[in-house]
Amino acid sequence: MTDFASPNLPSRDFDATSRFYTKFGFIETWRDEDWMILRRRDLLLEFFRHPDLDPAESWFSCCFRLDDVDAFFDEVIAAGIPEATTGWPRAHRPKREAWGGTVGALVDLDGTLIRLVQNGG
Numbered sequence: 834m835t836d837f838a839s840p841n842l843p844s845r846d847f848d849a850t851s852r853f854y855t856k857f858g859f860i861e862t863w864r865d866e867d868w869m870i871l872r873r874r875d876l877l878l879e880f881f882r883h884p885d886l887d888p889a890e891s892w893f894s895c896c897f898r899l900d901d902v903d904a905f906f907d908e909v910i911a912a913g914i915p916e917a918t919t920g921w922p923r924a925h926r927p928k929r930e931a932w933g934g935t936v937g938a939l940v941d942l943d944g945t946l947i948r949l950v951q952n953g954g
Contacts, residue, residue, distance in 0.1 A: 840895035842945050843883035844869065850880055853922065853942050856912035857905070888921050888944030895947060897939075902927045902951040906937050914939065927951065 844850040847869045851861050854871050859878070863870035869880040876897055899905050909924045910916070917923040921944050927937030935951035 837877070839877045839879050841879050841881055842893050842895065842941075843886045843891065843943050844880040845884050845886050845888075845943055847880065847882070849942055854878065856914075857908050883943070886943055888942070891944030893943075893945045895945070896950050897947055898950045898952050900952050902935055902937060902949050905949060909939055 847864060851859075851864075851869065851871065854873075855861075857873065859871040859873040859876070861869065862872050867882050871878045871880070878895075897905070906924065906927055914922050914924045916926060918925075921940045922942055923940045925938040927935050927949060930936050937949040939947040939949060941947065
């Protein structure tokens with residue numbers, strides 16, 4: 834097995850978190866009382882129970898480095914996630930950044946910021 838790192842993110846409710854990420858092709862590969870793992874091809878997310886988390890105060894985040902950020906964003910919109918500047922869940926359309934890369938964002942049910950980064954700059 835190749836070495837890799839995976840983000841550990843909070844979930845107030847594993848059932849709700851699993852349903853949310855399933856909309857984007859993730860499948861649940863592990864769950865017990867305190868831990869859940871979701872996978873979509875090479876993307877792996879691990880969640881710990883955090884029932885008292887206030888999404889408005891969440892500072893958790895990670896990056897999805899994607900071969901086709903626009904296609905993933907289209908899946909997010911098709912799943913009914915609104916493009917908005919406040920609230921959660923919400924999406925921010927990918928755009929070209931000053932440094933040359935293309936980046937969008939998805940904020941999940943628990944206020945976690947998922948940066949959507951186009952591979953290859």
